[in-house]
Amino acid sequence: MAQNKVDVLLVGAGVMSATLGSLLAQLDPSLKIAMVERLSKVAQESTHSLNNAGTGHAGYCELNYTPQQSDGSVRIERALEINGAFEMSLQYWSYLVEQGVLPAPEGFINPICHQSFVWGEADVEFLRKRYAALRRHHLFEEMEYSEDHAVLRRWMPLVMKHRDASQAVAATRVQHGTDVDFGFLTRKLVQSLKKHPAFDLELCHTVVGMKQRDDGRWQVRVKDNRTDQTATIDAGFVFLGAGGGALPLLQKSGIPEARGYGGFPVSGQWLICKNPDVVKRHCSKVYGKAAVGAPPMSVPHLDARIIDGEQALIFGPFASITTKFLKQGSALDLFASLKSSNLGPMLAVARDNPDLARYLISEAFQSHKERVATLRNFYTEAREEDWELASAGQRVQIIKGSEEEGGKLEFGTEIVTARDGTLAALLGASPGASTSVQAMIEVIERCFGPQMKTAGWRRKMKMMIPSYGESLDENVALLHEVRRRALATLRLGGSGRPG
Numbered sequence: 001m002a003q004n005k006v007d008v009l010l011v012g013a014g015v016m017s018a019t020l021g022s023l024l025a026q027l028d029p030s031l032k033i034a035m036v037e038r039l040s041k042v043a044q045e046s047t048h049s050l051n052n053a054g055t056g057h058a059g060y061c062e063l064n065y066t067p068q069q070s071d072g073s074v075r076i077e078r079a080l081e082i083n084g085a086f087e088m089s090l091q092y093w094s095y096l097v098e099q100g101v102l103p104a105p106e107g108f109i110n111p112i113c114h115q116s117f118v119w120g121e122a123d124v125e126f127l128r129k130r131y132a133a134l135r136r137h138h139l140f141e142e143m144e145y146s147e148d149h150a151v152l153r154r155w156m157p158l159v160m161k162h163r164d165a166s167q168a169v170a171a172t173r174v175q176h177g178t179d180v181d182f183g184f185l186t187r188k189l190v191q192s193l194k195k196h197p198a199f200d201l202e203l204c205h206t207v208v209g210m211k212q213r214d215d216g217r218w219q220v221r222v223k224d225n226r227t228d229q230t231a232t233i234d235a236g237f238v239f240l241g242a243g244g245g246a247l248p249l250l251q252k253s254g255i256p257e258a259r260g261y262g263g264f265p266v267s268g269q270w271l272i273c274k275n276p277d278v279v280k281r282h283c284s285k286v287y288g289k290a291a292v293g294a295p296p297m298s299v300p301h302l303d304a305r306i307i308d309g310e311q312a313l314i315f316g317p318f319a320s321i322t323t324k325f326l327k328q329g330s331a332l333d334l335f336a337s338l339k340s341s342n343l344g345p346m347l348a349v350a351r352d353n354p355d356l357a358r359y360l361i362s363e364a365f366q367s368h369k370e371r372v373a374t375l376r377n378f379y380t381e382a383r384e385e386d387w388e389l390a391s392a393g394q395r396v397q398i399i400k401g402s403e404e405e406g407g408k409l410e411f412g413t414e415i416v417t418a419r420d421g422t423l424a425a426l427l428g429a430s431p432g433a434s435t436s437v438q439a440m441i442e443v444i445e446r447c448f449g450p451q452m453k454t455a456g457w458r459r460k461m462k463m464m465i466p467s468y469g470e471s472l473d474e475n476v477a478l479l480h481e482v483r484r485r486a487l488a489t490l491r492l493g494g495s496g497r498p499g
C-alpha cells in the first residue's frame with residue numbers, strides 16, 4: 001500500500017466514493033485520501049454505464065416519484081426533492097467543467113428529452129393530474145402535456161407508430177432531460193483525484209475487516225486479491241461506498257447505528273437493441289407505469305442512451321431474483337448478511353410483500369418472447385431478433401426494523417453514520433447516481449461538521465454549488481440562475497432557459 005495512514009479512506013470506486021473524494025479534495029487539497037477497490041478497474045459495478053439506465057433522475061419522467069393517493073390525488077414532494085438534488089449535481093459538474101477538472105460535457109452528459117407515457121383511461125387521468133400538480137411548480141415549469149396522437153407522433157415517433165388511433169394515450173415531456181454516463185464521469189473524477197499527490201488508488205484490494213481504536217481512528221484490513229496478503233490502513237474517517245457491499249462492511253464495523261439493517265437484493269436485466277436502424281429512430285427516454293407488485297425502480301422504460309459517444313437503445317429493467325449483493329459478488333452474500341439483529345425485520349418483510357415475491361418470480365422466468373411482448377407496449381413493431389438480453393447491476397434494497405410492522409422494505413437511499421462522525425455508509429440505490437452530489441454533501445455535513453462551519457469551507461461550497469444552503473424549491477430567481485448556467489455550461493439546452 002502506498003499510504004498506510006490516511007485522513008480519509010474511500011471503500012469502493014463507484015460514483016459515490018469518487019464524488020465524495022472529489023468534493024473533499026476541493027474543500028481541503030491537503031487531505032490524505034485513499035480509495036480501495038476490489039475489482040481491477042474503476043466503476044465496474046452499478047456505476048458502469050450498462051449496469052444502470054443513465055437517466056439523470058430529476059423527477060421529470062419517473063412516475064414512481066409521484067404516487068397516486070387513495071383519494072386520487074397525486075403527491076409530488078418526492079419529485080420536487082429529487083429535482084432539487086439533481087440541480088446540485090448539475091451545478092457541481094458545471095463547476096468541474098469550468099475548472100477543467102472534467103472534460104467536455106458531451107463525454108458524460110447529454111440532453112435527452114424525458115417523457116412519461118401512459119395508455120388507458122385510468123392512467124391518462126393519473127398523468128393529467130400529475131402534470132397539473134407539477135406544472136404549477138417552477139421546478140417543472142417547462143413540462144408539456146398532450147393526449148393528442150398527432151402531437152405524440154411528433155414527440156415519440158417510434159412509440160406511436162401503428163398505434164391504434166382509438167387508444168386513450170397521454171404523455172408529458174421535458175426537453176432538457178439528461179442521459180448521464182456515470183461510468184465515464186466516475187473514471188474522470190478518479191483520474192483528476194490521481195493528480196493530487198495526497199491521493200492513492202488501490203485496485204484489486206478488498207476491505208475485509210475493520211476495528212475502531214480507542215482514539216477513534218479506524219484500523220482497516222485490506223486484502224490484495226492478487227497475492228492474498230493483507231495490510232492495515234489507519235484511517236481517520238472511513239466511507240463505505242461499496243454499493244451492494246456496503247451493508248456487510250457496515251455490519252463488520254460493529255457501530256451500534258448498523259444494528260437492524262438488512263438488505264434485499266434485486267438484479268436487473270435489459271433488452272438491448274442490436275439493430276442500428278431502430279436505434280437511430282428513438283431519441284428520448286420514455287418511462288411508463290410499473291406493473292402491480294413491481295418494486296418502484298422497475299418502472300419500464302425505453303431509453304435512448306449515449307454511451308462512449310455512441311447512441312444506444314435499451315428497454316427494461318426486468319427484475320430478477322438473486323442472493324448476490326454485487327454483480328460480481330457471491331451467491332452467499334444474502335445469507336452472510338443475516339444477523340440476530342436483522343432477522344426479525346427480514347422475516348417481516350418476506351411476510352408482508354407477497355406481491356413483490358410473485359412479481360420477481362414471474363419476471364425471472366419470462367421467455368425472450370414474453371419480454372419482447374412487454375416491449376411492444378412501447379414499440380408495437382419490435383422484432384425478437386433485434387433485441388438481446390443483458391444483465392444490469394444489482395440493487396440491495398434496505399430493510400429496516402419498524403415498530404408497527406416489525407420490518408420495512410425501503411426503496412430509497414440511506415446514509416448511516418457513526419455517532420462520532422468517523423464512519424459513514426451509503427445503503428440502497430435510488431434515485432442513485434443522479435443525486436450523488438447531494439448525498440455526499442450530506443456525508444460531509446454529518447462527518448466533517450466543524451470544518452463545514454468554517455468560512456473557508458462554506459465559501460468554497462458556495463463557489464462550487466451556488467444554491468448550497470438555499471432551497472431551489474422556494475427561490476425561483478435562484479433556480480433560473482443556476483439552471484441557466486448549468487444548461488449552458490453542460491450544453492444541455494442552449495444558452496437560456498428552455499421553453
Ligand SMILES: Cc1cc2nc3c(=O)[nH]c(=O)nc-3n(C[C@H](O)[C@H](O)[C@H](O)COP(=O)(O)OP(=O)(O)OC[C@H]3O[C@@H](n4cnc5c(N)ncnc54)[C@H](O)[C@@H]3O)c2cc1C
Pocket residue numbers: 011012013014015016017036037038039042043044045046047048051052053054055056057182205206207208241242243244245246249268317326392393394395426428429430431432433434435
Ligand atoms: C438496474 C439499475 C438501473 C439504475 N439506473 C439508474 C439511473 O438511471 N440513474 C441513476 O442515477 N442511478 C441509477 N441506478 C443507481 C446507480 O447505478 C447507483 O446508485 C450508483 O451507481 C451507486 O454507486 P456506488 O458508488 O454506491 O456503488 P457501485 O457503483 O456499485 O460501486 C461500489 C464499488 O465498491 C466495490 N466494493 C464492494 N465491496 C468492496 C470491498 N469490500 N472492498 C473494496 N471494494 C469493494 C465494488 O466492486 C464497486 O466497484 C441504477 C442501478 C441499477 C442497478
